[in-house]
Amino acid sequence: MLNNYAIFNRGGIIKYIMELPKTYLPSKHEATIYNLWEQNNVFAPSGQGEPYAIVMPPPNANAHLHIGYALTAALEDISVRYHRMKGRNTLLLPGADHAGFETQSVYEKHLAKEGKSRFDFSREDLYRQMYDFVALNRQNFEKQFRQLGISCDWSRFTFTLDDKIVKQAYATFKKMWDDGLIYRGERLVNYCTQHRTGFADIEVEFREAETNLWYIRYPLVDGSGEVVVATTRPETMLGDTGVAVHPDDERYTHYVGKTARVPLTDREVPILADSFVELGFGTGAVKLTPAHDQNDFDAAERHDLPKMTVVGHDGKMTSEVPEKYRGLTVAEARATVVADLEAGQWLVKTEQLTHNVGHCYKCGTVIEPLLMEQWFVNMQPLAKPAIEALKANQIVFYPETKQAQLVNYLENLRDWNISRQIAWGIPIPAFRSVDDAQDWLYDERVDQETIEVNGKTYSRDPDVFDTWFSSSSWPYATLGLGSQDFDAFYPLSLMETGGEILYPWVSRMLMLGLYNTGQVPFKAVYIHGYVMAEDGSKMSKSIGNVIDPSEVIDEFGSDALRMGIISGRAPAVNRGYDRRRVEEARNFCNKLWNMARFMQHQGEGKAVRTQSPVAQTSVDHWALGQLNHAVADIGKALDEYRFAEAYDTLYHFVWDDIAAWYVEASKVEGQGTLLSYLLERILIVAHPFAPFVTEAIWQTLGWGNDGFLAAQRWPETIEYNARKADEFVAAQTIITEVRAILKAMGTAANRLYHRDDALLNSQGDIIKKLAGLNDVKSVESGQGIYLTTTAHVCWLDIDRQAADSYLSKLEAEKQQTEKRVANYTARLNNDSYVKSAPEHIVAQTRQALADTQADLQRITDEQKRFSQL
RNA sequence: GGGUGAUUAGCUCAGUUGGCUAGAGCAUCUCGUUUACACCGAGAGGGUCGGGGGUUCGAGUCCCUCAUCACCCACCA
Numbered sequence: 001m002l003n004n005y006a007i008f009n010r011g012g013i014i015k016y017i018m019e020l021p022k023t024y025l026p027s028k029h030e031a032t033i034y035n036l037w038e039q040n041n042v043f044a045p046s047g048q049g050e051p052y053a054i055v056m057p058p059p060n061a062n063a064h065l066h067i068g069y070a071l072t073a074a075l076e077d078i079s080v081r082y083h084r085m086k087g088r089n090t091l092l093l094p095g096a097d098h099a100g101f102e103t104q105s106v107y108e109k110h111l112a113k114e115g116k117s118r119f120d121f122s123r124e125d126l127y128r129q130m131y132d133f134v135a136l137n138r139q140n141f142e143k144q145f146r147q148l149g150i151s152c153d154w155s156r157f158t159f160t161l162d163d164k165i166v167k168q169a170y171a172t173f174k175k176m177w178d179d180g181l182i183y184r185g186e187r188l189v190n191y192c193t194q195h196r197t198g199f200a201d202i203e204v205e206f207r208e209a210e211t212n213l214w215y216i217r218y219p220l221v222d223g224s225g226e227v228v229v230a231t232t233r234p235e236t237m238l239g240d241t242g243v244a245v246h247p248d249d250e251r252y253t254h255y256v257g258k259t260a261r262v263p264l265t266d267r268e269v270p271i272l273a274d275s276f277v278e279l280g281f282g283t284g285a286v287k288l289t290p291a292h293d294q295n296d297f298d299a300a301e302r303h304d305l306p307k308m309t310v311v312g313h314d315g316k317m318t319s320e321v322p323e324k325y326r327g328l329t330v331a332e333a334r335a336t337v338v339a340d341l342e343a344g345q346w347l348v349k350t351e352q353l354t355h356n357v358g359h360c361y362k363c364g365t366v367i368e369p370l371l372m373e374q375w376f377v378n379m380q381p382l383a384k385p386a387i388e389a390l391k392a393n394q395i396v397f398y399p400e401t402k403q404a405q406l407v408n409y410l411e412n413l414r415d416w417n418i419s420r421q422i423a424w425g426i427p428i429p430a431f432r433s434v435d436d437a438q439d440w441l442y443d444e445r446v447d448q449e450t451i452e453v454n455g456k457t458y459s460r461d462p463d464v465f466d467t468w469f470s471s472s473s474w475p476y477a478t479l480g481l482g483s484q485d486f487d488a489f490y491p492l493s494l495m496e497t498g499g500e501i502l503y504p505w506v507s508r509m510l511m512l513g514l515y516n517t518g519q520v521p522f523k524a525v526y527i528h529g530y531v532m533a534e535d536g537s538k539m540s541k542s543i544g545n546v547i548d549p550s551e552v553i554d555e556f557g558s559d560a561l562r563m564g565i566i567s568g569r570a571p572a573v574n575r576g577y578d579r580r581r582v583e584e585a586r587n588f589c590n591k592l593w594n595m596a597r598f599m600q601h602q603g604e605g606k607a608v609r610t611q612s613p614v615a616q617t618s619v620d621h622w623a624l625g626q627l628n629h630a631v632a633d634i635g636k637a638l639d640e641y642r643f644a645e646a647y648d649t650l651y652h653f654v655w656d657d658i659a660a661w662y663v664e665a666s667k668v669e670g671q672g673t674l675l676s677y678l679l680e681r682i683l684i685v686a687h688p689f690a691p692f693v694t695e696a697i698w699q700t701l702g703w704g705n706d707g708f709l710a711a712q713r714w715p716e717t718i719e720y721n722a723r724k725a726d727e728f729v730a731a732q733t734i735i736t737e738v739r740a741i742l743k744a745m746g747t748a749a750n751r752l753y754h755r756d757d758a759l760l761n762s763q764g765d766i767i768k769k770l771a772g773l774n775d776v777k778s779v780e781s782g783q784g785i786y787l788t789t790t791a792h793v794c795w796l797d798i799d800r801q802a803a804d805s806y807l808s809k810l811e812a813e814k815q816q817t818e819k820r821v822a823n824y825t826a827r828l829n830n831d832s833y834v835k836s837a838p839e840h841i842v843a844q845t846r847q848a849l850a851d852t853q854a855d856l857q858r859i860t861d862e863q864k865r866f867s868q869l
Numbered sequence: 870g871g872g873u874g875a876u877u878a879g880c881u882c883a884g885u886u887g888g889c890u891a892g893a894g895c896a897u898c899u900c901g902u903u904u905a906c907a908c909c910g911a912g913a914g915g916g917u918c919g920g921g922g923g924u925u926c927g928a929g930u931c932c933c934u935c936a937u938c939a940c941c942c943a944c945c946a
Contacts, residue, residue: 587908598905743912833926
């Protein structure tokens, strides 16, 4: 099979030549086109104009892109291409995420297949292995991004473990350290005993679980009675260090201050009053296990209770508990404790209870709140300025509601645990004295296990940062704080991302951005919704309903996927993937392609690019007017990130106005002389949405000599004659009515008569061709039926039989028109309407009434005329 | 428990600050192969905008309420 296109380089100008087959075949062009762009550095910032910058939220370098990324990519790329064409200094900076724990989990599965575990390796070894593992997989997603046509500057590609990111993380940590925002604390940490690491609150997944509520007697030491507590975790009673009741709970007032004995142990614990206890729940008395429950921990802090760790990092009971329970798993311990309670008559009763239990979002293991020493960030001083910036509207949110949600989140923020006990991440640059557990140093020599400072030995903290800690500086760390890029592009124009990371990421970028740069990191935030499966359910690998963007691209093309996926989609609304919209968009690409074919055909194979049109005919002026409107509407919609609306406007402008009306009109001799100009403008305006097909056309027509389409300027408003444009609108009205009548009556070839009407004289040829008439001519007196939707007197010569059936149709039309007349009349008779409504609205109504009355008049005249025949 | 969003044509969904007869694509029905395109063209049918109440000259749009669905946050010893 012969190649039907060739690329060659002649005199430094790249030409792209091929035939124009009937249908556009994306697969034949997309890769070639993207290579041309990339090799010619089309996506680098121009250095001219007002800056416009987006830094991509880095996708997981290890992942195969799912179809949601097609949406992200389309939204970002449309914005960027549009602003580039507007002449702005535009940057789209790509990146990839090492995705700490996520990737380590994947790698662990990989290891498991080889019968190994991460605990078989040192952290350094593991890190190196994973770095290579990710480097291999990374090419995959970079390839997919290119498939999607993303116009990013690959030379600025940033990986979240790159030096500049690590350095920024260290600088941030150091600054916080110096400012006293970082503290080492023994706190309850959400701990997965399977993965052996702690998590941030936000990473814990709560699921409903059926469990029991056990009611247990705690006898008073003075023998004066007992307190019954209710618990879902009887095994943790082995670590109880108190019992709490509500201060207002009269049932227990006289117990407060007394001492109870914890069954199955010899421990005596105080009964105290604390308002965190809920009066209505259980018995109103609660056991306190400070080392394994957040509320209990907080209460213990307030009342200075000791904290006993009874569940260890391995998920087994520790040596703190009586010997018979030691080494049991939590589940085993629970069963044993319950049995022993029963045997000892300590158990009052058991109730069923449904409640939420935290699980590891990766492996599903129940999260144990465990007491651990970790690095924490004091969030209040960071959250406060962020809240102020939000309330001062320094960032525009799409949709708006996300702003208030973020404020609400920030106002209730707890301190942030940034330590993770995994290998795949940025080592925490802190060292602890081997002699003094309280003596910590900040030091960046993390490649060393131990360091000597002032004659003392310090050993490295084995933990790494939470991924979100380093990625919170993403907007300026990628640019390089204080660099030229930073000066040019910070704050970013837009942060485009999904709703699931509004809290963990957007909020932290905002806080740390303000902290490190004194400015908000971005001027706008666009939150996209999720792409669900076609039936509206969540896509997941386990269900097997994941849609691969590459497969869609293979079938329909990248442009079709981009447009199909943004079509009709509002921000932050989850919606299923809709294959029909992609098909629709594919058809649209083909429409563009065939308009180009038609134009080339008209120009006898030589399509000349025109930039300064001379409008001659009415339809020319009309087309320019429509172009102006479309360009303005699309631009305005894109300025406000209303992508679906912008695409809709483009679609209907191209298809309805130009393809259906203008191109058809241009087939009439002497009409439609601006085809190449309009096509040129359309390619530019459509380019942000459908970059491949538009560039393919551009290059194929030989316009590449003037530079890439991707580098063209967005159209300016063009002058046109509105009165002449209106002539074509009038012609359209006549054409539409004639078509409708002929269709409804089932008659074909006919003539349209008029009495030397100026419009009919000048637009006769177009009307004849587009309405499918035999003739349009001026006569002394005509015959047939009058048109009723136009003020231009003309009548359609159809046979008597068809005319009779037309009458009944006319009656239905009359009734509708009468209704409208009544409607407008009533409105205008309403004094308060005329007084309160804006003048132009009232004027519109008056005009509408006049027009409708005229229509009604023509209809009744026509009926009368018929009845006299 | 708190919060957010959704409910518009058979289906999937648009509808910017309230203002012409509420739109699109797909699907359905008629007709059509006029040399850009059947991934096409022309025409048609189809909605009391979830229920109820309110504000207003005017409500799909704003407010209240109810119902159903989805999601987020918090948390239940």
